[in-house]
Structure formats: structure tokens, C-alpha cells
Amino acid sequence: MRTALIPAVLLASASLWGASGPQLVTMPGKSPLVTFRFVFLTGSASDPAGKEGAAALTAAMMAEAGTRDMTYKQIVDALFPMAASVSRQVDKEMITFSGTTHVDNLQAYYKIFRDMLLSPGWRKEDFERLRDDAVNYLKVTLRGNNDEELGKEVLYTRIYAGHPYGHENTGTIASLQKMTIADLQAFYRANFTRSNLIIGLAGGYPDSFPKQVVSDFSKLPAGPPKAVRLPEPRPPKGVRVTIVEKDTRSVAYSIGFPISVKRGDPDYPALLVAQSYLGQHRMSGGLLFERMRQARGLNYGDYAYIEYFPRGMFQFEPDPNLARRQQIFQIWIRPVEPANAHFALRLALYQLDKFIKEGISEEDFERTRTFLTKYVNLLMKTKNAELGYAIDSRFYGIGDYATYVKTSLAKLTREDVNRAIRKHLRTTDLDIVAVAKDAAGLKKQLVSGEPSPVTYVSPKPKEILEEDKIVERWKIDVRPEAVTIIPVEQVF
Amino acid sequence: MVPAIALVLLGCVAAFSAPAAQKVFPYEYDQHDFPNGLRLITIPTDYPNVVSLYIVVQAGSRNEVEPGKSGFAHLFEHMMFRGTPTYPPAKYEATLQKAGAASNAYTTDDHTAYHTTFSKEDLETILGMEADRFQNLSYSEEDFKTETRAVLGEYNKNSANPASKLYEVLRDTAFDRHTYKHTTMGFLKDIEDMPNQYEYSRLFFDRYYRPEYTTTILAGDVNPATARALVEKYWGAWKRGSYRPEIPAEPAQQGPRKNHIQWPTETLPWIAIAHRGPAYSDQQKDQPALDLISFLGFSESSDLYQKLVIQEQKVDVFGADTPDRVDPYLFTVLARVKKPADLDSVRDDILTTLAEFKDKPVDPERLDKVKKHLRYSFALAMNNSEAIASIVARYVALRRTPETINRLYAVYDSITPEDIQAVAKKYFNENNRTIVTLTGGNAQ
Numbered sequence: 001m002r003t004a005l006i007p008a009v010l011l012a013s014a015s016l017w018g019a020s021g022p023q024l025v026t027m028p029g030k031s032p033l034v035t036f037r038f039v040f041l042t043g044s045a046s047d048p049a050g051k052e053g054a055a056a057l058t059a060a061m062m063a064e065a066g067t068r069d070m071t072y073k074q075i076v077d078a079l080f081p082m083a084a085s086v087s088r089q090v091d092k093e094m095i096t097f098s099g100t101t102h103v104d105n106l107q108a109y110y111k112i113f114r115d116m117l118l119s120p121g122w123r124k125e126d127f128e129r130l131r132d133d134a135v136n137y138l139k140v141t142l143r144g145n146n147d148e149e150l151g152k153e154v155l156y157t158r159i160y161a162g163h164p165y166g167h168e169n170t171g172t173i174a175s176l177q178k179m180t181i182a183d184l185q186a187f188y189r190a191n192f193t194r195s196n197l198i199i200g201l202a203g204g205y206p207d208s209f210p211k212q213v214v215s216d217f218s219k220l221p222a223g224p225p226k227a228v229r230l231p232e233p234r235p236p237k238g239v240r241v242t243i244v245e246k247d248t249r250s251v252a253y254s255i256g257f258p259i260s261v262k263r264g265d266p267d268y269p270a271l272l273v274a275q276s277y278l279g280q281h282r283m284s285g286g287l288l289f290e291r292m293r294q295a296r297g298l299n300y301g302d303y304a305y306i307e308y309f310p311r312g313m314f315q316f317e318p319d320p321n322l323a324r325r326q327q328i329f330q331i332w333i334r335p336v337e338p339a340n341a342h343f344a345l346r347l348a349l350y351q352l353d354k355f356i357k358e359g360i361s362e363e364d365f366e367r368t369r370t371f372l373t374k375y376v377n378l379l380m381k382t383k384n385a386e387l388g389y390a391i392d393s394r395f396y397g398i399g400d401y402a403t404y405v406k407t408s409l410a411k412l413t414r415e416d417v418n419r420a421i422r423k424h425l426r427t428t429d430l431d432i433v434a435v436a437k438d439a440a441g442l443k444k445q446l447v448s449g450e451p452s453p454v455t456y457v458s459p460k461p462k463e464i465l466e467e468d469k470i471v472e473r474w475k476i477d478v479r480p481e482a483v484t485i486i487p488v489e490q491v492f
Numbered sequence: 493m494v495p496a497i498a499l500v501l502l503g504c505v506a507a508f509s510a511p512a513a514q515k516v517f518p519y520e521y522d523q524h525d526f527p528n529g530l531r532l533i534t535i536p537t538d539y540p541n542v543v544s545l546y547i548v549v550q551a552g553s554r555n556e557v558e559p560g561k562s563g564f565a566h567l568f569e570h571m572m573f574r575g576t577p578t579y580p581p582a583k584y585e586a587t588l589q590k591a592g593a594a595s596n597a598y599t600t601d602d603h604t605a606y607h608t609t610f611s612k613e614d615l616e617t618i619l620g621m622e623a624d625r626f627q628n629l630s631y632s633e634e635d636f637k638t639e640t641r642a643v644l645g646e647y648n649k650n651s652a653n654p655a656s657k658l659y660e661v662l663r664d665t666a667f668d669r670h671t672y673k674h675t676t677m678g679f680l681k682d683i684e685d686m687p688n689q690y691e692y693s694r695l696f697f698d699r700y701y702r703p704e705y706t707t708t709i710l711a712g713d714v715n716p717a718t719a720r721a722l723v724e725k726y727w728g729a730w731k732r733g734s735y736r737p738e739i740p741a742e743p744a745q746q747g748p749r750k751n752h753i754q755w756p757t758e759t760l761p762w763i764a765i766a767h768r769g770p771a772y773s774d775q776q777k778d779q780p781a782l783d784l785i786s787f788l789g790f791s792e793s794s795d796l797y798q799k800l801v802i803q804e805q806k807v808d809v810f811g812a813d814t815p816d817r818v819d820p821y822l823f824t825v826l827a828r829v830k831k832p833a834d835l836d837s838v839r840d841d842i843l844t845t846l847a848e849f850k851d852k853p854v855d856p857e858r859l860d861k862v863k864k865h866l867r868y869s870f871a872l873a874m875n876n877s878e879a880i881a882s883i884v885a886r887y888v889a890l891r892r893t894p895e896t897i898n899r900l901y902a903v904y905d906s907i908t909p910e911d912i913q914a915v916a917k918k919y920f921n922e923n924n925r926t927i928v929t930l931t932g933g934n935a936q
Contacts, residue, residue, distance in 0.1 A: 033872065073798050080793040081861045083868030100872055129805050132830065136760065136808055144759045144932075145653040247757045250648040282596065284573060285585040294581065297641030300649055313649070316594060335649045337641075367589050374592020374611050377542065381609075381876040457687040458637030489758075 020222050022197035024214060025390045027383060030204055034106055036113055037098045037200035037387040039321050041395070042191035044171075045092040045164035045228045053171015053179065054187040056090040057127075057134055061184055063088035063097055065126030067115040072126055075112055084109050086116055089321060090169050091308070093228075094395070096321040098384060103204050114216055120188065127181050134170050135177070138492045142168070147252040147335060147435040148313050150244065154491055155254040155433045156308075158242050159235070159328055164228050168492050193223025198394060200387035230325055233258040239478050241432045241446060245439035246488035250299075250335035253345060256328045257430040259306060261420075263323075263396040269408040270420035271306045271329075277360055277368045278352070279304035279331065282316050285371075288331065291351055295464055296456070298344050300334040317379055320388025323395040329425060338438060342445045342452035345432065346474040353427045359418035369409050376405045428477065439485040446478045516870055516901040517894050519880065522716035529704030529732050531892055532723045533884065534716040537877045543712040544609040544881040547622060548888050550707075551700035552602045553676040554818060555737050558692075560685065562671075563643070563678020566599040567686055568696050570639045572606065573597075574631035576624050587621055590614075599676050602818045603889035609878045612713045616722055623726035626701055633690045640686035647683050654755050654762060658826075658930050662764050665751040666822055666926040670742035702733030707888045712877035739819065742768075749926040759932030760808070761829045765842050768924045769823040772816040772890045774899035779814065781907050781915040782823050786812035787862045788854055788912070789845050790825055796845045800827070806834045816890055822926075823919060832931055839927065849916035853909035863904055870901070 044055045063086045066072040082105040089096040101109035160166040261267045279286035288302035309318045336344040380386040389401045398404045436442050451472045521535040552565045575581040591614035597606045650656045667673035770778040790812035800807040809828035874880050884894050
């Protein structure tokens with residue numbers, strides 16, 4: 001909740017900034033590197049209707065364009081010898097600017113970083129380049145090059161249709177084509193306020209540096225913190241299927257539904273254990289991975305999530321500062337051969353159903369809890385990540401994330417997990433998104449409910465073959481009217 | 493304690509213009525060779541509690557010398573997770589989980605690396621378990637066949653990206669005999685045939701998963717003496733092998749080559765312009781000079797990037813690279829062009845820029861900025877123990893010691909504008925060139 005954000009004063013002199021922000025998170029140290037992580041509590045959920053993508057394009061105009069005093073070329077030239085840059089990340093409720101510099105270059109780097117955030121140049125040529133980039137990201141990168149991320153993002157647009165989370169963060173091609181610099185300037189004025197800002201600094205900066213930064217950024221307009229009102233998402237009755245049709249070798253799936261659990265909520269630790277046991281991201285120990293890839297060779301991997309995790313095919317740990325007030329439970333099935341597509345979907349839902357009904361064993365519970373208790377340390381291996389997690393903890397109104405996870409897991413019982421999965425997880429009233437070439441064929445299979453036997457390249461143990469007999473007939477109640485086929489050219 | 497990184501960075505700033513720069517790899521490390529040929533490199537860092545283990549096997553897709561066997565080094569990386577009599581897969585996974593470990597592996601042209609990051613108290617457990625799978629890997633033909641399908645799944649998920657296809661065709665076109673002709677994933681026809689190659693997979697393990705091909709790197713909260721003792725205990729009995737592959741040498745290219753890919757769906761056009769380059773070296777100037785050229789001519793701060801991406805906005809992805817390889821590889825400039833009609837002019841601009849490096853020496857001040865950029869980038873990247881182990885692994889795959897990093901950066905420092913010009917003259921010739929283009933949908 002936004003209201004849980006308490007302006008924390010970590011410096012001796014508090015008078016420079018009050019309840020109207022900016023807030024400050026500092027991690028001073030002896031490292032010669034200084035890390036900046038500035039998070040604005042705004043994002044694509046604040047995009048005005050018809051201006052989808054305004055938040056993302058505004059952030060791009062700040063981080064990858066000129067300032068009032070410098071062209072983008074001058075900025076690039078100045079940063080190049082420092083090997084420094086300014087990165088941006090845009091999500092529904094957070095926009096993050098981050099960078100690291102050697103302390104030798106601190107003032108030179110900071111001046112550029114500050115001016116990019118406080119005095120964007122709004123040049124037409126920068127705008128046109130960055131808008132092209134945004135359109136091409138949707139058209140070429142998402143639609144064209146990455147079926148897995150495409151499926152995941154379409155899943156979110158389906159679950160949150162008509163909701164402030166309902167569009168891809170980059171926007172839509174139609175809205176981007178109509179966007180003007182004036183739209184972005186209006187978004188900037190309304191949302192990049194000091195009360196929306198959390199300043200994160202880590203490393204070997206001089207003692208006086210945070211005060212200088214806070215003073216500079218207090219020049220942002222005050223602007224009351226205003227959280228966008230988020231209605232409860234309305235999941236479908238039964239199973240809703242969206243098939244994105246495109247010329248591709250295989251079938252990629254994302255499955256999900258909203259959950260009412262986020263960090264800080266009583267059932268978060270229990271669902272953290274559940275998702276790790278079911279499918280810890282990019283690790284080979286999860287149940288789905290073991291049953292689908294290891295035992296059957298159906299694909300490259302299968303994972304489960306209770307928090308938004310974009311770009312998962314490129315990285316092992318999640319990025320911080322993707323905090324949201326509403327989350328979904330999600331299963332990611334990596335591309336499967338078209339002949340096994342129906343079976344793979346059945347197997348994933350069968351495993352989920354079995355897990356909900358049978359729960360986690362004491363041994364698996366203890367093992368998963370031990371794993372998470374140690375693994376949480378690895379999430380914060382860099383100062384940049386540590387700052388990010390600290391800022392997220394402000395958002396969720398919890399203390400230090402590692403301590404929060406360790407303390408709450410220590411108190412958790414197997415029964416807590418089994419109760420939580422029965423309460424929050426399900427195999428109906430959910431969305432399935434498939435990216436497939438033969439969309440009509442896949443729809444026909446799913447609607448028919450006919451058995452979908454699988455064939456293997458090698459003999460399989462009896463236990464697998466017996467399970468297959470159940471799985472190949474596993475009922476997914478898909479009504480024809482609940483299936484939508486969308487040509488890839490029409491998504492986003 | 494002030495991290496060692498501070499000393500080197502402070503040193504670097506003063507040393508950028510001086511010929512004898514401070515060492516760019518600042519960590520004290522212990523390098524030890526065991527009698528069986530295994531090498532251990534232990535790097536204590538200032539990051540507490542966590543240890544990162546990288547096991548580097550100097551065998552990658554370069555070692556796939558027999559026809560029809562492309563992709564095997566990568567397949568073998570998958571097979572290494574199929575268990576031993578002592579640690580069947582479920583027990584292996586359970587042990588990793590109890591250690592809170594993050595574990596994975598990757599394969600490249602020249603090496604395969606297995607990496608695990610974990611809490612320091614689990615050092616002995618992890619080292620013992622990893623030693624077991626390197627010595628006692630055991631999998632059935634059924635498991636082998638199942639795993640080949642996971643590899644096909646990996647090919648499938650990559651195949652949606654036109655850039656994957658571009659690299660596949662570029663290598664196939666630029667090389668005739670050397671195994672760099674195929675990518676690490678391998679040719680699709682070979683991947684499809686993998687289920688029939690169980691015996692070959694055993695042979696691959698027997699040839700290359702040997703101590704003399706392997707270097708173990710430990711970075712983090714770790715004591716070198718303890719590490720040596722544990723590695724001796726668990727890896728000491730590993731038997732040395734005898735196999736030496738004969739990697740076919742690539743004959744000199746005799747003329748320009750080109751190829752085109754028609755991508756079935758709408759996408760933006762790509763162009764790759766490659767010239768045959770040298771192998772990695774920390775002694776000769778050729779490869780380091782080409783590294784510098786990739787920044788001078790094609791990085792974000794270069795004139796051509798500014799022209800094509802920022803001003804004219806004809807291109808939205810742009811850069812050059814000259815990857816470090818054991819054998820001579822390619823210097824490649826890559827561009828994604830927004831309109832098919834601009835492909836030719838972008839090609840001409842790239843060729844003009846390459847020719848300029850031959851025609852006149854570069855501005856010494858700009859060369860210094862690139863050298864400074866490289867040093868700061870390197871130092872900024874080493875921001876945790878896993879990153880340090882991962883960076884060292886890449887170099888260990890080439891020269892089996894972190895010292896090669898310091899030697900390489902010393903070569904960078906020694907390179908003059910005249911050296912750049914000489915290297916450009918040597919490599920940027922038409923007879924040495926391969927151009928591959930890709931267009932989508934109806935564009936030709």
C-alpha cells in the first residue's frame with residue numbers, strides 16, 4: 001500500500017526534506033564505486049487513457065536523450081571514458097533510474113544523472129528515435145523474436161483487461177503513433193514529483209553527498225502522492241484461452257490468475273515456498289521441471305511465479321523495483337513440440353491440481369524452506385540489488401527483505417503452506433495464453449477434450465506411462481466460446 | 493579493509509597514460525596444479541559469506557570434429573545433470589537446495605562451464621558432489637534420449653529470433669573446414685539425430701571430462717589452503733586422459749562471400765559484415781587492436797553510431813565484436829536496419845568506416861578514452877564474487893590463468909594509432925570478408 005510508505009530519515013539533518021519527500025535510502029560503505037538507484041512511485045498504471053506508453057516513453061526521454069544543456073551525443077561522449085551509463089526500468093507502479101560510477105568521477109557523473117532526471121531536453125529527434133524504438137520493441141522484439149516473453153505479456157493484458165495494469169508497459173502501437181512530446185511533458189509534470197521519489201545511494205560517497213542530492217531533487221514539484229485506484233481484477237469463469245497465431249516452430253504457454261497475496265501479507269511466505277517447490281525460476285529442482293523436462297523431455301524448462309518476473313529467459317534472478325499492489329500466480333511452460341502441446345498443457349495443470357490436493361510433504365517443505373532461507377542472500381549480491389530490495393521493502397511496508405523472509409520462514413509450518421495453496425491456487429477460473437502456428441488446430445484439440453497421448457524417443461518407466469494415461473485424458477474444461485485466436489499482428 | 497578493487501582503480505586513473513599500468517585484475521589468488529593435471533584457482537574476495545564455484549572444461553563446440561556431431565558439447569552439458577550412483581538427480585538437486593545454491597551451466601565454442609554459488613559453510617559438500625559427477629557420471633540410454641528432446645526444446649525457443657539464424661548462417665558461410673563453422677547449438681539436422689548417438693556421448697565424456705582439460709575456480713569467502721585440501725581430497729583420484737583432438741585448420745579465404753536469409757515473417761532487416769580475424773592473444777597486438785577498433789568505430793560514442801542511430805535514425809541495433817577464441821575467428825559489425833531500402837547505404841557506411849582505419853591513424857586522444865573505458869568497464873563489472881568467478885572463467889578457458897587478463901590489458905595499453913592502422917590493413921580486406929543479410933516478410 002502506498003500509505004505504508006513512511007518517509008524515513010536516515011541522515012542526521014532531516015530538515016531538508018519532510019513528509020513531502022523525497023525519501024532517502026542510503027548504504028554508505030568503503031567501496032570506491034557509488035551506486036545510484038532512484039525510484040519514482042509511478043509507472044504505466046498511471047498512463048492516461050489513449051496515452052498508453054506515456055510513462056515508458058517519458059522515462060526513455062530522461063535516460064536515453066539529451067538534457068536542456070547537453071545533446072544526447074554530448075552525454076554519451078562524457079560518460080564513455082567513465083564506462084558509466086544511466087539505466088531505466090519501467091513497470092506498472094515504479095520507474096527506476098540506476099547507474100554506477102567510480103568515486104573519482106562522482107561529481108561529473110552525478111551532474112549528468114541529475115540533469116537527465118530534472119531537466120530533460122525534450123528534443124524532437126530524440127523523441128522520434130525513442131518512439132521508433134518503442135514501436136519496434138512491440139512489433140519486432142516481442143511479436144517477432146521471443147514467443148515466451150510475448151506469451152507472458154499477453155497473459156497480463158488478458159488478466160488485467162480494462163484495468164490500469166491492462167496494457168504492456170511500452171504501450172500500444174496505436175497509442176505510441178499518436179503520442180506527442182507535449183503528452184510526455186504533461187506526464188512528467190504530473191508524476192515525477194518529489195513526493196513520488198525514493199533516492200537510493202550506496203558505496204563510498206562523501207558524507208555530505210546525500211544532502212546535496214536531496215537538496216537538488218527537492219526542486220521537483222511537490223505533488224501529492226497519488227496512488228492509482230486499482231479495481232479487483234475479474235478472472236474468467238472456467239478456463240479462458242488466448243492463442244496468438246504466428247509462424248513459429250513450437251508452442252509456448254503462460255498460465256495464470258490473480259492472487260490477493262503480495263510481500264508483507266500473511267500468506268506470502270507460504271506461497272513463496274509453494275512456488276519454489278513447484279518451479280523455482282531457472283533451476284532444475286522444481287516439481288514442474290522434474291516431471292515435464294527431466295522425466296519426459298517435453299521442453300527446456302517449466303517454472304512458477306507469485307510475482308512479476310519479466311525477461312526471465314535472459315536472467316536467473318528477478319530485477320528489484322517491479323513492486324506491485326496486485327500480483328498473479330503464473331506457470332511458464334517453455335516451447336513444446338506442437339505434437340505434444342495439448343499433453344504438455346494437461347500435464348502442467350494435472351501437476352498443479354495434484355499439488356493443491358496432496359500438498360507438500362514434510363521433507364519437501366523442510367528442504368524448500370532451507371533453500372529459500374539461504375538463497376535470499378544470493379538475491380542481494382550487488383549493492384544495486386541491495387538498494388532495490390530495500391526500496392521495494394518500503395513499498396510493501398516490510399523491513400529488510402532477507403530478514404523478513406528468514407524470520408517468517410522460520411515460523412512457517414507445512415500446514416501453513418498446504419492451507420495457503422488450497423486457498424490461493426486453483427486449476428480453473430484462469431487464463432491460458434498459447435503462442436502457436438496452427439491456432440485452429442490447437443483450439444480444436446483443446447475444445448474436443450479428446451485424449452492426447454504422447455510419444456517418446458525412448459522407453460519410459462512404468463510409473464511415467466501410468467501417469468501419462470491419466471494426463472492424456474485430463475479434463476481441461478475449455479468451451480469453444482472461451483477460446484480467442486489473435487493473429488500476432490493484432491496484439492499490442 | 494579497503495577492497496583491492498579500490499587500489500587498482502585509483503592506480504588505473506593515474507596509470508592510463510603511463511606505459512606500465514597497474515594490474516587490472518586486482519585480486520591476489522592462489523593457482524595450484526595437482527599431479528593429475530587439474531588446476532585450482534582460489535580467489536578470496538571481500539564479499540562475505542558466499543562462495544562461487546566455476547568448473548571450466550576446455551571443450552566446447554570447437555571440439556566437435558566428427559561430421560554429424562555438432563551440438564554435442566552442449567548436449568553433454570545437459571547430460572552432466574543426469575546423476576551418478578552416489579548422487580542420482582533427485583539427491584543432487586536436494587543437496588543443492590539444502591545449500592541454498594544457485595547452479596547452472598553454459599557451453600561456448602571453446603569451453604563448457606558449470607557454476608554454483610552457495611553459502612560458505614557448504615563448500616565441502618558442493619566440492620565433493622561436483623567431484624563425484626565429473627568422475628562418476630552415469631546415465632541410461634533412455635535418459636540420454638529424453639535429454640536430447642530438452643535440447644531440441646532449447647533450439648526451438650531460440651529459433652524464434654532472427655539474430656540466431658543470422659549467426660548460424662554467417663558462420664556457415666565464413667568457414668569451410670574449422671568447427672567454428674557451426675554454432676554451439678549445432679545444426680538442426682544433427683540435433684534431430686542426437687537420440688541415436690548415445691555411444692558417442694560416452695566417448696565425448698571419456699575424451700574431455702578429464703583433469704587436464706579442467707580448471708576449478710573458487711571466488712569469495714574462501715581460504716586457499718582449505719580449498720586445496722578439499723580439492724585434493726575429492727578430485728585427487730581423478731584419472732588423466734590422453735585424447736588430443738585434431739581441430740581442422742581453416743584455409744585462408746580467397747575472396748568475398750555473401751549470403752542472404754529470407755525470414756518467413758515480418759521483421760526488421762539485419763546486416764552482418766564479418767572479416768576473418770586472429771585468435772585470442774595476450775602477447776600479439778592483433779586481437780586486442782581489433783577490440784579497440786570495435787569501440788573506436790562502432791560503440792555508442794563512435795561517429796558512425798551517432799550518424800546511423802542518433803542522427804539519421806536508419807539503424808536501431810548497432811555494434812561490433814571480436815570474441816576471444818582459441819583459434820582465429822571473426823571481427824563482425826552488426827546492424828539492424830529500420831527500412832529495407834537503407835540496407836545498401838548502411839553497408840557502405842560500415843565499409844567506409846572500416847576503410848578509414850586503414851587510411852589514417854586514429855586520434856590518440858580518442859584511443860586513450862577507449863582504453864580508459866575498457867579499464868573502468870572491467871572494474872565496474874567485478875562487483876560480486878560470482879561476477880569475479882564468471883569473468884575469470886572466460887579467460888581461464890583461453891589461457892588457464894587470471895594472469896592473462898593483466899597481460900591483455902598491458903597489450904591494450906601498448907597499442908598506438910599506428911598499430912591500429914597496421915591491424916586494419918591486415919584484416920579489413922575484401923578477400924577476407926563475408927556479408928550476410930536477412931530480410932523478413934515480403935522485403936527482399
